[in-house]
Amino acid sequence: MHVAPARGTAVxxxxxxxxxxxxxxxxxxxxxxxxxxLSPDQIDxxxxxxxxxxxxxxxxxxxx
Numbered sequence: 263m264h265v266a267p268a269r270g271t272a273v274x275x276x277x278x279x280x281x282x283x284x285x286x287x288x289x290x291x292x293x294x295x296x297x298x299x300l301s302p303d304q305i306d307x308x309x310x311x312x313x314x315x316x317x318x319x320x321x322x323x324x325x326x
Contacts, residue, residue, distance in 0.1 A: 284309055
C-alpha cells in the first residue's frame with residue numbers, strides 16, 4: 263500500500279482567506295445593522311468598493 267506524503271499546513275490560498283475575511287466583515291456589519299438588511303451602499307462600504315455601480319448614470323462634478 264502506498265500512502266501519499268503528508269503536506270504541511272503552511273500552504274495557504276490567499277484569495278480564499280481574503281474572501282473569508284470579507285464574509286466575516288459582512289456578517290459583523292449585518293449583525294450590527296439597525297435594519298433587517300444591509301443596503302447595497304452599506305455592503306459596498308463594508309467591502310470597500312469604490313467602483314460606480316451604474317456608470318451611465320454618473321454625474322460629473324461641476325467645473326471649477
